[in-house]
Amino acid sequence: MRIEVICTGDEVLTGKIVNTNFSYISQKLEDVGLAVQWETTVGDDRENLLRAFQLAGERADAVIVNGGLGPTVDDLSQEIAAQAAGVELVLNEEWLTRMEEFFRRRSRSMPPNNKKQAMLPATAEVIDNPIGTACGFALDIGRARFCFTPGVPRELRRMLEEQVIPRLLAKSGLQTAIHLKRFHSYGLGESHVDALLTGVEAIAPDGSVKLGFRAHYPQLETKLTVRGADLDDIKKKLEPVEREVRKRIGNFIMAEDDQTLEGVVLGALGSRQGSLTIVETFTSGQIAARVGHLPGAEKIFRRGIVARDLAEVCAAVGLDGSSPGELTPELAERVAQAARQLTGSTHALAVLIDLDDGPDRIDFGGTINLAIAGGDDVASRKSRILGGREWVRLGAVEMGLDCLRRYLQGLPVDERIDFEKV
Amino acid sequence: MRIEVICTGDEVLTGKIVNTNFSYISQKLEDVGLAVQWETTVGDDRENLLRAFQLAGERADAVIVNGGLGPTVDDLSQEIAAQAAGVELVLNEEWLTRMEEFFRRRSRSMPPNNKKQAMLPATAEVIDNPIGTACGFALDIGRARFCFTPGVPRELRRMLEEQVIPRLLAKSGLQTAIHLKRFHSYGLGESHVDALLTGVEAIAPDGSVKLGFRAHYPQLETKLTVRGADLDDIKKKLEPVEREVRKRIGNFIMAEDDQTLEGVVLGALGSRQGSLTIVETFTSGQIAARVGHLPGAEKIFRRGIVARDLAEVCAAVGLDGSSPGELTPELAERVAQAARQLTGSTHALAVLIDLDDGPDRIDFGGTINLAIAGGDDVASRKSRILGGREWVRLGAVEMGLDCLRRYLQGLPVDERIDFEKV
Numbered sequence: 001m002r003i004e005v006i007c008t009g010d011e012v013l014t015g016k017i018v019n020t021n022f023s024y025i026s027q028k029l030e031d032v033g034l035a036v037q038w039e040t041t042v043g044d045d046r047e048n049l050l051r052a053f054q055l056a057g058e059r060a061d062a063v064i065v066n067g068g069l070g071p072t073v074d075d076l077s078q079e080i081a082a083q084a085a086g087v088e089l090v091l092n093e094e095w096l097t098r099m100e101e102f103f104r105r106r107s108r109s110m111p112p113n114n115k116k117q118a119m120l121p122a123t124a125e126v127i128d129n130p131i132g133t134a135c136g137f138a139l140d141i142g143r144a145r146f147c148f149t150p151g152v153p154r155e156l157r158r159m160l161e162e163q164v165i166p167r168l169l170a171k172s173g174l175q176t177a178i179h180l181k182r183f184h185s186y187g188l189g190e191s192h193v194d195a196l197l198t199g200v201e202a203i204a205p206d207g208s209v210k211l212g213f214r215a216h217y218p219q220l221e222t223k224l225t226v227r228g229a230d231l232d233d234i235k236k237k238l239e240p241v242e243r244e245v246r247k248r249i250g251n252f253i254m255a256e257d258d259q260t261l262e263g264v265v266l267g268a269l270g271s272r273q274g275s276l277t278i279v280e281t282f283t284s285g286q287i288a289a290r291v292g293h294l295p296g297a298e299k300i301f302r303r304g305i306v307a308r309d310l311a312e313v314c315a316a317v318g319l320d321g322s323s324p325g326e327l328t329p330e331l332a333e334r335v336a337q338a339a340r341q342l343t344g345s346t347h348a349l350a351v352l353i354d355l356d357d358g359p360d361r362i363d364f365g366g367t368i369n370l371a372i373a374g375g376d377d378v379a380s381r382k383s384r385i386l387g388g389r390e391w392v393r394l395g396a397v398e399m400g401l402d403c404l405r406r407y408l409q410g411l412p413v414d415e416r417i418d419f420e421k422v
Numbered sequence: 423m424r425i426e427v428i429c430t431g432d433e434v435l436t437g438k439i440v441n442t443n444f445s446y447i448s449q450k451l452e453d454v455g456l457a458v459q460w461e462t463t464v465g466d467d468r469e470n471l472l473r474a475f476q477l478a479g480e481r482a483d484a485v486i487v488n489g490g491l492g493p494t495v496d497d498l499s500q501e502i503a504a505q506a507a508g509v510e511l512v513l514n515e516e517w518l519t520r521m522e523e524f525f526r527r528r529s530r531s532m533p534p535n536n537k538k539q540a541m542l543p544a545t546a547e548v549i550d551n552p553i554g555t556a557c558g559f560a561l562d563i564g565r566a567r568f569c570f571t572p573g574v575p576r577e578l579r580r581m582l583e584e585q586v587i588p589r590l591l592a593k594s595g596l597q598t599a600i601h602l603k604r605f606h607s608y609g610l611g612e613s614h615v616d617a618l619l620t621g622v623e624a625i626a627p628d629g630s631v632k633l634g635f636r637a638h639y640p641q642l643e644t645k646l647t648v649r650g651a652d653l654d655d656i657k658k659k660l661e662p663v664e665r666e667v668r669k670r671i672g673n674f675i676m677a678e679d680d681q682t683l684e685g686v687v688l689g690a691l692g693s694r695q696g697s698l699t700i701v702e703t704f705t706s707g708q709i710a711a712r713v714g715h716l717p718g719a720e721k722i723f724r725r726g727i728v729a730r731d732l733a734e735v736c737a738a739v740g741l742d743g744s745s746p747g748e749l750t751p752e753l754a755e756r757v758a759q760a761a762r763q764l765t766g767s768t769h770a771l772a773v774l775i776d777l778d779d780g781p782d783r784i785d786f787g788g789t790i791n792l793a794i795a796g797g798d799d800v801a802s803r804k805s806r807i808l809g810g811r812e813w814v815r816l817g818a819v820e821m822g823l824d825c826l827r828r829y830l831q832g833l834p835v836d837e838r839i840d841f842e843k844v
Binding site (some may be wrong): 215 | 435436437438439440441442444445446447448449452457458459460461462463464465467470474477636700702704705706707708709710711713714715717719720723724725726727728729730731734738765782811815
């Protein structure tokens with residue numbers, strides 16, 4: 001089945017807005033085994049919209065249109081859809097009532113121009129939008145079934161998952177159930193993990209498990225898309241593959257599915273009534289910024305200390321910093337222990353970085369000295385990362401949090417990673 | 423002149439990569455007075471690429487193609503460009519030599535498959551890429567002039583500015599010089615600034631100045647695009663408009679052109695041999711993270727302190743925190759003064775937030791109490807922001823930095839902004 005996407009709106013076409021709706025749609029479709037073949041972006045312009053609808057209607061079996069369902073004069077999707085399908089625009093009384101209720105619940109009266117959002121092509125099938133006034137709809141243009149969706153991201157996301165994807169799966173004949181299992185790792189590159197996982201797809205007998213990746217440095221997402229008759233069938237097929245993936249990537253898996261690394265760290269601390277202090281240098285608050293604002297962190301995140309100067313770091317944690325000497329893992333250990341004692345937290349993480357001198361180039365690097373103190377047990381690691389200031393900083397933030405995760409889970413904190421220079 | 427853009431590559435089409443190259447191209451063209459009419463994304467697929475090139479060649483005067491110039495088998499742009507133009511692929515000896523030099527300078531020998539990057543359509547005009555091995559080129563397909571550019575963002579950016587835009591301007595007949603003047607503000611919404619600036623375009627006699635905006639909460643960019651015979655002419659036309667914009671937006675302008683708010687703050691501190699300590703609560707290190715890692719911050723950024731609990735904040739700056747009482751601007755002032763004394767820095771910023779209870783919804787809010795201490799002179803501000811946890815956090819980070827900027831520039835720190843609830 002050939003699927004196309006049409007994104008509309010001057011803000012997207014002129015680049016004022018980066019088109020994250022499209023990448024979201026495409027990824028979500030891929031997650032259920034569907035593929036987008038072609039994407040078109042046009043502005044709020046009658047002629048170009050009509051041409052885009054007609055061309056896609058000639059080429060595709062299904063088309064998702066995003067945007068242009070709002071109440072203002074430059075929202076043209078319903079009008080041009082009707083024109084392309086050769087039908088009239090008709091007031092949908094049911095949606096009008098829904099909108100009036102929507103405004104009433106918010107103690108506002110509906111502005112007259114919102115009525116436009118209830119004008120749909122005569123042949124349109126309504127696609128529900130439970131959280132907004134933009135009415136989704138489906139209709140045929142040319143040989144393709146078009147689904148029109150709102151540009152507001154949270155409305156699009158809900159409509160896509162609940163309404164559009166089931167319609168596409170039905171049309172494609174892929175009436176089976178689909179499940180996506182995700183593993184988040186840090187420290188291994190995509191091609192390395194791909195090699196480690198050679199053959200895992202074959203563990204499922206009938207080709208029902210598909211392996212995929214999404215790399216966003218410094219994290220890597222490993223995805224297993226599983227197809228089955230129902231959820232029980234999926235569970236049965238996924239289980240041995242999942243077990244094998246865990247065995248092969250092992251300690252590098254830091255979170256699964258909707259978990260985040262920082263959430264896993266907070267959870268591990270919370271479950272033992274722990275509390276955390278973080279000391280940072282060149283990461284300058286970015287590690288604390290990943291953890292400190294999360295719901296639940298009020299009780300766990302005790303204190304964050306940032307300084308660029310090593311003597312200042314020492315002074316801030318109550319060590320004599322008059323001559324801190326060379327930055328070493330041992331010094332990081334002393335800083336972490338002192339920070340823990342100063343604040344009375346159960347755990348402390350210190351990530352201290354010795355940055356290269358010179359211009360910011362691809363071979364610019366930094367040496368990371370990190371330590372974790374928890375009671376009498378202190379662990380530390382030294383690592384060197386090259387790739388420019390930003391690259392070093394992103395890597396150090398992730399390494400600090402991931403080593404803390406490993407420490408809390410009783411795993412080695414100094415396992416070799418692909419991104420470090422030995 | 424009708425301009426289209428074609429983005430190629432499976433990673434973009436499947437949404438693995440968000441297409442920031444396209445928004446960059448479109449914005450850069452807008453900055454020089456050119457407009458993109460249509461964008462197409464296709465994967466690394468011969469049939470779809472050919473169709474996309476042919477369709478754009480029928481519709482447009484100029485087409486920018488991005489991606490597909492690499493050395494691997496799925497990089498198809500040269501091959502399909504030759505096919506669409508009806509010419510052969512020919513080895514470009516000059517580019518081959520350039521590539522061999524490129525590798526030699528890096529003490530590496532050129533892998534054989536890179537030779538593919540020097541195979542260009544027979545009628546192609548080479549477009550120089552001074553920082554990579556992907557050779558840009560231009561040729562005619564249908565009625566349009568196509569410019570092929572590399573997918574690597576930094577190579578694209580350089581080629582676009584130095585090579586592609588001048589060609590498009592020449593083709594469009596807009597042979598005049600163009601200059602973009604930008605003002606960055608915080609605190610006023612786009613429609614408010616638009617209203618404040620009514621009529622400024624008319625100050626330039628001949629319609630040569632165009633006003634535009636780019637909002638990325640919490641910042642707003644106000645853009646003046648100026649067209650003139652040469653740079654002197656532009657300067658003359660821009661000067662009175664620029665003066666009027668400064669007069670009308672005044673204190674809200676926090677940076678201009680390539681400046682950033684955090685850079686302006688660092689510069690203002692550096693010029694008076696100042697140093698800075700930052701105390702944060704719910705922003706949890708995000709204010710420090712904007713400043714602390716910048717080149718030059720080593721000497722200025724003294725210390726950052728983060729805590730979620732008010733007693734912990736007081737303890738961290740050496741105040742008796744056993745019963746800190748209610749969070750008020752006065753308490754924020756005492757915290758800022760204590761932080762300044764503790765660390766011996768010339769200035770201290772404290773941004774302390776009283777967060778609402780309850781679920782994270784659009785009406786979830788926080789009360790910001792911020793203070794700046796610099797010697798005996800202490801300033802403070804209380805402000806309430808609604809819009810969910812993330813919105814409050816982003817707003818508080820910006821407000822903290824902007825109030826510090828205002829303090830250092832001798833401007834009022836408590837001027838009313840559009841984003842606060844009174």
